[in-house]
Amino acid sequence: MCSEIILRQEVLKDGFHRDLLIKVKFGESIEDLHTCRLLIKQDIPAGLYVDPYELASLRERNITEAVMVSENFDIEAPNYLSKESEVLIYARRDSQCIDCFQAFLPVHCRYHRPHSEDGEASIVVNN
Numbered sequence: 001m002c003s004e005i006i007l008r009q010e011v012l013k014d015g016f017h018r019d020l021l022i023k024v025k026f027g028e029s030i031e032d033l034h035t036c037r038l039l040i041k042q043d044i045p046a047g048l049y050v051d052p053y054e055l056a057s058l059r060e061r062n063i064t065e066a067v068m069v070s071e072n073f074d075i076e077a078p079n080y081l082s083k084e085s086e087v088l089i090y091a092r093r094d095s096q097c098i099d100c101f102q103a104f105l106p107v108h109c110r111y112h113r114p115h116s117e118d119g120e121a122s123i124v125v126n127n
Helices: 052-060
Strands: 005-012 017-026 038-044 065-068 085-093 100-109
Touching: 017 038, 017 085, 038 100, 052 065, 052 100
Parallel strands: none
Antiparallel strands: 005 017, 017 100, 038 085, 065 085, 085 100
16 A cells, blocks of 8 residues: 555646646555556546547557547537546556656647637646
């Protein structure tokens, strides 16, 4: 059992096409950690989407091992007509940290309602 798990998420790139980098560090060494696999359930807010066809392509190229859990969602829909979705991601061992795993997930911003204010929208990606 772990005394502490540290989760860090980082959004890479600008614009509508971004990458979510998820890093997990276990607080104390665990015996046989090298034989473990870490599965992350990532909630995707309505303002973002993950393209299941892109995930399939990344799996084929052995870049990311992830699969959509949510069904029947429209990747073309704007955020106000969309629902949250879920993705399962197998994190990989971090070669630079013995107690760490990391996962990479491409995410895309959805269109928001037009408004006359500053033109910015915030999207919160929860841990």
